[in-house]
Amino acid sequence: MKSPFDAVDGSPLTNLIGNSPAMVEAYRMTRLAAKSHASVLLLGETGTGKELFASALHHLSDRASGPFVRVNCGALTESLLASELFGHVKGSFTDAVKDRTGRFEAAHGGTIFLDEINSTSSTLQVKLLRVLQEREFERVGDTKSVSVDVRVIAASNCDLAKTVAQGEFREDLLWRLNVLPINLPPLRKRAGDVERLARYFLNVYNQKNNGNVTSIAPQALEAMKNYNWPGNVRELQNYIERAVVLAQGTELESYLLPTAITGDRADAQAAVFRPTDETSLVREFVYNRISKAKEDADDLYKQIVAPVERELLEQVMDNCNQTQTKAAQLLGINRNTLHKKLQECGLGKSKVEV
Ligand SMILES: Nc1ncnc2c1ncn2[C@@H]1O[C@H](COP(=O)(O)OP(=O)(O)OP(=O)(O)O)[C@@H](O)[C@H]1O
Ligand SMILES: [Mg+2]
Known part of the structure; x- marks a missing residue:
C-alpha cells in the first residue's frame, strides 16, 4: 500500500540496523518529527531501540548542538524524580542542602528524553502536563516559575491507552505527548x-x-x-x-x-x-x-572443562597484568602449575618475572 510518507528518506538512522517495512516507517517518522518541535512519543517493548531513536531524533533536529538529557522516570521515587526533573531549593526537604537545578533546565535549548513515562505518579503527571503546555514549572520548594525551551521526547514500553483506561495515566497528558507517535516493532x-x-x-x-x-x-x-x-x-x-x-x-x-x-x-x-x-x-x-558431544565421546571432561579453564586463566592473567605470581596467588594454585597450564592452553606469553 502506498503511504503519503513514501517520499521521505527511509534509510536506517545512525546506529540503527534493520530494513523491515515497520523499521523503514519508523525511520521516516523520525526524520519528519526531527523537522518539527512537537512532542514525540516512542512506543515499543523493552529492547526495541527507543533510546537509540530518541538520540537519533535529537541529532537530526535543529537542536542537535544543544543538550540531550535522558531521565529514566521508572528508576526514581516520586519525590526524587520531581527534584531530578525540576530541581529544588535549599531546605525544601531533608536532603536538600543546597539549591539544585533540574534536568529540564539542563536540557534548555535541547531535548529531554523522558524514558518510562508510564511509571510517573499522578502528581508528577500534572506537573509534566504543565511543562508541556506552558514550558514552565517551579523548582521543588519554590514559588518562582522557571521557563525553558525544551523539546520533549517520551517513551513507554507499555500500551499507554490501556494505562489510561485503567486510570493510571492522564488522558490529557497522553494527548499532549502523542502529537507524533513512533511505533517501534518487536x-x-x-x-x-x-x-x-x-x-x-x-x-x-x-x-x-x-x-x-x-x-x-x-x-x-x-x-x-x-x-x-x-x-x-x-x-x-x-x-x-x-x-x-x-x-x-x-x-x-x-x-x-x-x-x-x-x-x-x-x-x-x-x-x-x-x-x-x-x-x-x-x-x-x-x-x-x-x-x-558425539555418542561415543571419550573426552567429555576435556571438551567441557578446557575452554572454561582457558577463559579463566586468560581473564585472571589480564587482571594481573600478565604477572604469573599474582595470578597464581589469586587462583590459589602453585606458580609452576599455573605456568604449565598456561603453556597447555597456548597462553604462555606472560611477563618475564625475576
Ligand atoms: N535497531 C537496532 N540496531 C542496533 N542496535 C539496536 C537496535 N535496537 C536496539 N539496539 C540495541 O539494543 C539495546 C537496547 O536498545 P535501547 O536501550 O534503545 O532499547 P529500549 O527500547 O530503550 O529498551 P528499554 O525499554 O528496556 O529501555 C541497546 O544496546 C541498543 O544499542
Ligand atoms: Mg530505554
Missing part, C-alpha cells in the same frame, strides 16, 4: 532483520573481544529467526556477545545459543539439565556441550 515481527542484526553484533563483539566468529551456521540462524525475542534487540545483542566469547571456532553454531532459542532437545533426560533461568550460564553451557 523483533519477532521482523524476522527479516534478525540476520542483519546478528551479523552487525558479531562484528561489534569480534572487535571488542578479539574474536573471529565470521559466519553463522544455517541451523543457528534458522533458530534465531524463529525465536520470539521477548527482550528484543537487547536480548539478541547479549546472546551474540556471549556466543563470541564462548566460541571455539569461526562459526556461530547452535550450541553457543541458549536452549530457549534452539529448543530442540526435548527428551526427558535432557530436560534435567535444562536451565531454569537466564543466569545459569555455566549450567547451560555444559548442557549444550553434553548435547553436542
Whole structure:
C-alpha cells in the first residue's frame, strides 16, 4: 500500500540496523518529527531501540548542538524524580542542602528524553502536563516559575491507552505527548532483520573481544529467526556477545545459543539439565556441550572443562597484568602449575618475572 510518507528518506538512522517495512516507517517518522518541535512519543517493548531513536531524533533536529538529557522516570521515587526533573531549593526537604537545578533546565535549548513515562505518579503527571503546555514549572520548594525551551521526547514500553483506561495515566497528558507517535516493532515481527542484526553484533563483539566468529551456521540462524525475542534487540545483542566469547571456532553454531532459542532437545533426560533461568550460564553451557558431544565421546571432561579453564586463566592473567605470581596467588594454585597450564592452553606469553 502506498503511504503519503513514501517520499521521505527511509534509510536506517545512525546506529540503527534493520530494513523491515515497520523499521523503514519508523525511520521516516523520525526524520519528519526531527523537522518539527512537537512532542514525540516512542512506543515499543523493552529492547526495541527507543533510546537509540530518541538520540537519533535529537541529532537530526535543529537542536542537535544543544543538550540531550535522558531521565529514566521508572528508576526514581516520586519525590526524587520531581527534584531530578525540576530541581529544588535549599531546605525544601531533608536532603536538600543546597539549591539544585533540574534536568529540564539542563536540557534548555535541547531535548529531554523522558524514558518510562508510564511509571510517573499522578502528581508528577500534572506537573509534566504543565511543562508541556506552558514550558514552565517551579523548582521543588519554590514559588518562582522557571521557563525553558525544551523539546520533549517520551517513551513507554507499555500500551499507554490501556494505562489510561485503567486510570493510571492522564488522558490529557497522553494527548499532549502523542502529537507524533513512533511505533517501534518487536523483533519477532521482523524476522527479516534478525540476520542483519546478528551479523552487525558479531562484528561489534569480534572487535571488542578479539574474536573471529565470521559466519553463522544455517541451523543457528534458522533458530534465531524463529525465536520470539521477548527482550528484543537487547536480548539478541547479549546472546551474540556471549556466543563470541564462548566460541571455539569461526562459526556461530547452535550450541553457543541458549536452549530457549534452539529448543530442540526435548527428551526427558535432557530436560534435567535444562536451565531454569537466564543466569545459569555455566549450567547451560555444559548442557549444550553434553548435547553436542558425539555418542561415543571419550573426552567429555576435556571438551567441557578446557575452554572454561582457558577463559579463566586468560581473564585472571589480564587482571594481573600478565604477572604469573599474582595470578597464581589469586587462583590459589602453585606458580609452576599455573605456568604449565598456561603453556597447555597456548597462553604462555606472560611477563618475564625475576
Ligand atoms: N535497531 C537496532 N540496531 C542496533 N542496535 C539496536 C537496535 N535496537 C536496539 N539496539 C540495541 O539494543 C539495546 C537496547 O536498545 P535501547 O536501550 O534503545 O532499547 P529500549 O527500547 O530503550 O529498551 P528499554 O525499554 O528496556 O529501555 C541497546 O544496546 C541498543 O544499542
Ligand atoms: Mg530505554
